[in-house]
Amino acid sequence: MKPTPEHNERIAKMTFAAVYPHYVKKVESKGRTVEELHEVMHWLTGFDTKKLQELIDENATFEAFFKNANINPNATLITGVICGYRIEEIENPLTKQVRYLDKLVDELTKGKKMEKILRK
Template identity: 75%
Template structure:
């Protein structure tokens, strides 16, 4: 699925710190916890809570965030539509990774079982 260069650039330059509070609010509003959110983020990126806080404090962009991440080998199993885009068809690698994270947060907020979110077979 095609995204525009402008959209991809906007995603790359957005800071993780600016989006993180929205992730927390979204999952907590639906009865999930910040700890569960951190578990999901760690599964995708390899960042533990301490590393995550450091990235938030440094106000890194999503580009830097995902450059530093060790993407889970099963991330390609994340499929579905988020923000009008089918994640498995997004051509820009960085935009796809950001949407992977959005999709996992969305699944957590919708009450999906953790083992399914973390793509455990």
């Protein structure tokens, strides 16, 4: 499945603050911690816990969130299917970055070891 321009626009305008509680609930329901979630987010974006909270407080869109991120060079090693989309086939850079984050959260909830999630 390929994301449409409308899908990409919807992703760009979605706020990180709206999605973050779902990430927390998902990881905690599977026995993982918020600290592990933050470690994964830090690896992908370079944002520490303080910066994540600032972005939540600012109600930053995913477009603003990833505009200021320092994406890990190994993020390109994140492959597979998430939400029905094959990550390596997504052409829109922002949509791809959001799906990277979704995939990392998914791997965390599935019990993968942190060194595998962080592509070490």
